[in-house]
Amino acid sequence: MKSREIKFRGMDIMGRWFIGLLSVSQGKAGQPPVGYYISSAAGQPWAYQVRPETVGQFTGLLDKNGKEIYEKEEVIGAHFNGSYKEGIVEWSNALASFVILPMDGEYCHVDLCQQASSLLVINDMYVP
Numbered sequence: 001m002k003s004r005e006i007k008f009r010g011m012d013i014m015g016r017w018f019i020g021l022l023s024v025s026q027g028k029a030g031q032p033p034v035g036y037y038i039s040s041a042a043g044q045p046w047a048y049q050v051r052p053e054t055v056g057q058f059t060g061l062l063d064k065n066g067k068e069i070y071e072k073e074e075v076i077g078a079h080f081n082g083s084y085k086e087g088i089v090e091w092s093n094a095l096a097s098f099v100i101l102p103m104d105g106e107y108c109h110v111d112l113c114q115q116a117s118s119l120l121v122i123n124d125m126y127v128p
Contacts, residue, residue: 008056010050018048036052056071064119071098073089075089077119085104086103097113
């Protein structure tokens with residue numbers, strides 16, 4: 001069984017997205033100022049400071065067009081109670097998996113792994 005690639009993405013204050021590993025600095029000796037950082041392609045852990053509310057983990061899944069699906073993205077095509085609606089990809093601690101939460105406030109969730117091949121990523125919650 002192939003394990004999924006672990007990576008994150010985050011947006012800096014200029015609205016630029018970065019993808020890499022996530023590091024959280026507590027501002028201790030030898031670390032940059034307190035904040036969230038995405039590594040560079042060369043592996044530098046403190047390369048890009050990003051806004052914490054924009055950080056999302058790669059789910060390991062692709063939408064129907066082959067686009068990577070990240071936590072906090074808006075998707076459409078997930079089947080919610082018999083109809084197709086838009087939802088946000090989130091991590092569920094209770095279910096220990098990524099789920100899709102409907103944007104209309106309806107209480108239900110859909111297991112992302114079961115629906116990924118029929119989804120379409122349409123937006124990110126933090127597009128400026």
